[in-house]
Amino acid sequence: MTESWVNYAERIGVDLHLELSGPGGRRAALTRALREAVRGGRLAPGTRLPPYRSLAADLGVARNTVADAYAELVAEGWLTARQGSGTRVAERARPLRQAVGAPARAPARARGPRHDLRQGRPDASAFPRAAWAASYRRALQAAPSEAFGPGDPAGRRELRETLAEYLARARGVRTEPDRIVICSGFAHALRLLFGRDTPGGTGGWGGPAGGGVLRGPLGVEGYGLGFHRDLLAAAGVRTVPLPLDEHGARVAALGRERAVLLTPAHQFPTGGPLRPERRAAVIDWARARGSVVLEDDYDGEFRYDRRPVGALQGLDPERVIHIGSVSKSLSPALRLGWMVLPERYVEPVLAAKGEREGWASVPDQLALADFMAGGSYDRHVRRMRQRYRGRRDRLVAALAERAPHIEVTGVAAGLHAVLRLPPGTEQTVVEAAARRGIALDGLAAFRHPDGPASAGDGLVVGYAAPADHAYGAALEALCEVLAAA
Numbered sequence: 001m002t003e004s005w006v007n008y009a010e011r012i013g014v015d016l017h018l019e020l021s022g023p024g025g026r027r028a029a030l031t032r033a034l035r036e037a038v039r040g041g042r043l044a045p046g047t048r049l050p051p052y053r054s055l056a057a058d059l060g061v062a063r064n065t066v067a068d069a070y071a072e073l074v075a076e077g078w079l080t081a082r083q084g085s086g087t088r089v090a091e092r093a094r095p096l097r098q099a100v101g102a103p104a105r106a107p108a109r110a111r112g113p114r115h116d117l118r119q120g121r122p123d124a125s126a127f128p129r130a131a132w133a134a135s136y137r138r139a140l141q142a143a144p145s146e147a148f149g150p151g152d153p154a155g156r157r158e159l160r161e162t163l164a165e166y167l168a169r170a171r172g173v174r175t176e177p178d179r180i181v182i183c184s185g186f187a188h189a190l191r192l193l194f195g196r197d198t199p200g201g202t203g204g205w206g207g208p209a210g211g212g213v214l215r216g217p218l219g220v221e222g223y224g225l226g227f228h229r230d231l232l233a234a235a236g237v238r239t240v241p242l243p244l245d246e247h248g249a250r251v252a253a254l255g256r257e258r259a260v261l262l263t264p265a266h267q268f269p270t271g272g273p274l275r276p277e278r279r280a281a282v283i284d285w286a287r288a289r290g291s292v293v294l295e296d297d298y299d300g301e302f303r304y305d306r307r308p309v310g311a312l313q314g315l316d317p318e319r320v321i322h323i324g325s326v327s328k329s330l331s332p333a334l335r336l337g338w339m340v341l342p343e344r345y346v347e348p349v350l351a352a353k354g355e356r357e358g359w360a361s362v363p364d365q366l367a368l369a370d371f372m373a374g375g376s377y378d379r380h381v382r383r384m385r386q387r388y389r390g391r392r393d394r395l396v397a398a399l400a401e402r403a404p405h406i407e408v409t410g411v412a413a414g415l416h417a418v419l420r421l422p423p424g425t426e427q428t429v430v431e432a433a434a435r436r437g438i439a440l441d442g443l444a445a446f447r448h449p450d451g452p453a454s455a456g457d458g459l460v461v462g463y464a465a466p467a468d469h470a471y472g473a474a475l476e477a478l479c480e481v482l483a484a485a
């Protein structure tokens with residue numbers, strides 16, 4: 001078998017990998033390989049093939065072998081040969097997947113819903129492209145060459161220093177750069193903490209062989225993201241649901257769990273902040289039992305009633321792992337987050353990440369450091385806070401007028417609100433909304449399967465997701481559905 005990278009980039013600007021193998025000698029093998037490259041779409045219609053002589057030299061075959069192979073493919077209609085313009089892939093030589101009747105264009109990705117009121121999504125149209133691009137440019141210009149080598153699994157120091165300062169100022173987190181490990185978001189943090197693969201393992205799992213940094217059973221809130229529950233279940237972690245009320249999780253129900261995962265600033269999705277006595281109680285529980293609290297600070301920056309609550313971590317940095325990301329504040333597409341760790345977990349988490357950074361792009365980390373240090377992050381968060389507050393106010397006002405029987409619960413915070421529905425109506429309303437082109441979830445979608453009492457019927461309305469110009473229509477459609485419910 002002869003294998004060669006045919007580099008004819010200087011002539012036609014592409015590399016072509018050809019594998020000459022199979023029966024019938026080199027001419028037959030080359031003909032087959034070229035035919036497959038055209039048929040499979042690797043050589044697009046119109047592409048100019050290299051001259052006989054250079055392809056022959058690259059492959060180590062006789063010039064006539066190439067000439068014969070080209071001639072055969074011209075005769076079959078795969079190639080065309082014209083005086084003065086060389087040999088090209090025929091325009092009608094459509095790739096195989098089209099020849100067998102697939103649509104001529106790549107199938108469009110499933111189109112989004114007409115009205116997107118799904119929770120957890122920031123307004124993607126508001127991504128601060130210009131400021132981010134400016135930060136990216138500055139970061140690339142300032143970065144030392146070593147920044148483009150393998151990354152440190154802790155994350156770039158520039159970012160960890162900026163984050164330590166930002167989190168202290170904006171969220172009341174008590175930490176220092178060496179206690180921060182950069183990750184690709186909350187889900188990745190969970191994987192690192194509970195993964196049971198080999199160090200830096202493939203398949204997205206970190207964790208020392210034979211067990212993660214932490215173990216279950218893990219106390220969780222009776223309502224939460226199913227995706228996170230699935231992720232924990234896949235790691236073999238048993239989750240124990242805690243009852244909830246408007247003051248967050250009833251942490252007095254904690255017993256022998258080894259850790260507990262909470263959303264203290266704004267319970268997800270029901271919307272109550274963890275009341276102060278419970279904040280103190282869960283820290284006491286962790287101290288008494290040698291356990292740890294995982295704080296999911298997913299939308300802590302977005303509080304609209306001028307009563308922001310600081311991070312739980314500030315109460316005891318040795319008993320709380322504080323986890324945040326830019327998924328709500330900037331974009332879930334960036335995949336950048338952070339874990340603020342008690343000292344004893346720093347080394348195990350770094351071991352779980354492996355020898356080098358395998359998830360969070362270093363240039364992106366440097367761009368975020370610049371974005372935060374230069375004030376762009378604060379500006380963006382302030383702008384989005386105003387925008388989302390305005391949207392929540394519009395939602396509340398529209399419901400008061402059009403569907404006064406529907407109550408909005410939870411504090412004025414975050415990117416979603418919960419609308420209470422009369423008992424037994426949730427499923428019908430979700431279906432009616434879907435028929436009207438509205439994508440949203442009912443509360444039941446978030447309930448832990450072994451959960452205690454149901455939190456009742458409700459809709460989880462993500463008011464942040466639509467672009468500004470689309471929000472009014474989405475609200476109107478929602479009001480129509482609710483007024484008729």
Ligand SMILES: Cc1ncc(COP(=O)(O)O)c(C=O)c1O
Nearest residue numbers: 120185186187268296298325327
């Ligand atoms: C409850 C909760 N936690 C955390 C996150 C952030 O997840 P990630 O950082 O993995 O994007 C989300 C985002 O959807 C969320 O809803």
